Amino acid sequence: AAGVIQSPRHLIKEKRETATLKCYPIPRHDTVYWYQQGPGQDPQFLISFYEKMQSDKGSIPDRFSAQQFSDYHSELNMSSLELGDSALYFCASSFGSGAYTGELFFGEGSRLTVL
Amino acid sequence: DAKTTQPNSMESNEEEPVHLPCNHSTISGTDYIHWYRQLPSQGPEYVIHGLTSNVNNRMASLAIAEDRKSSTLILHRATLRDAAVYYCILRDVSGGSNYKLTFGKGTLLTVNP
Numbered sequence: 701a702a703g704v705i706q707s708p709r710h711l712i713k714e715k716r717e718t719a720t721l722k723c724y725p726i727p728r729h730d731t732v733y734w735y736q737q738g739p740g741q742d743p744q745f746l747i748s749f750y751e752k753m754q755s756d757k758g759s760i761p762d763r764f765s766a767q768q769f770s771d772y773h774s775e776l777n778m779s780s781l782e783l784g785d786s787a788l789y790f791c792a793s794s795f796g797s798g799a800y801t802g803e804l805f806f807g808e809g810s811r812l813t814v815l
Numbered sequence: 816d817a818k819t820t821q822p823n824s825m826e827s828n829e830e831e832p833v834h835l836p837c838n839h840s841t842i843s844g845t846d847y848i849h850w851y852r853q854l855p856s857q858g859p860e861y862v863i864h865g866l867t868s869n870v871n872n873r874m875a876s877l878a879i880a881e882d883r884k885s886s887t888l889i890l891h892r893a894t895l896r897d898a899a900v901y902y903c904i905l906r907d908v909s910g911g912s913n914y915k916l917t918f919g920k921g922t923l924l925t926v927n928p
Contacts, residue, residue, distance in 0.1 A: 743918045748915055792859075806859045
């Protein structure tokens with residue numbers, strides 16, 4: 701079965717550079733969630749989109765922005781990168797906000813390293 | 816969001832049952848109890864969820880206390896592949912589109928061969 705696809709899987713950037721992460725949800729899923737997981741930390745919710753509209757916002761820095769496109773894929777844009785942005789970034793998708801299925805499907809993550 | 820409390824770590828032997836506890840004394844009537852796990856270097860993975868009644872699926876069982884203030888995830892026969900961090904998460908579905916999962920401190924399960 702198709703899973704959540706994230707790209708790139710690994711990314712190395714310098715401080716103050718910009719990075720873009722992409723997420724392709726499972727077909728027919730209309731909700732996308734972004735999470736950040738620092739070294740030794742638990743996943744922290746950043747932002748979510750339902751039917752191409754922002755549905756919830758967590759601890760996402762102002763330097764970050766995201767959107768969901770007409771084909772339901774999502775992109776997380778990160779600017780003025782800082783060393784502390786080095787982390788694993790997970791995207792998850794669900795259908796209809798997952799309220800009754802209860803299940804979010806996570807991708808394998810994109811590892812961002814800021815030097 | 817209502818909070819959950821889990822042990823930092825637990826240890827089990829292969830092919831033995833594992834009971835992972837979770838306390839959620841401030842749970843509300845609209846909170847579903849979800850369990851996810853995260854294997855090393857992988858994204859979180861759904862395990863099971865429930866509201867009031869005990870639940871079983873191919874991966875595990877979920878036992879929910881009658882007052883819903885605690886629950887237990889049961890792995891019937893632990894394997895080495897079950898070694899992971901297990902997260903107990905309360906998910907409020909009372910309205911709106913606020914259905915994100917809020918991860919707290921999970922339980923690191925070690926399975927000994």
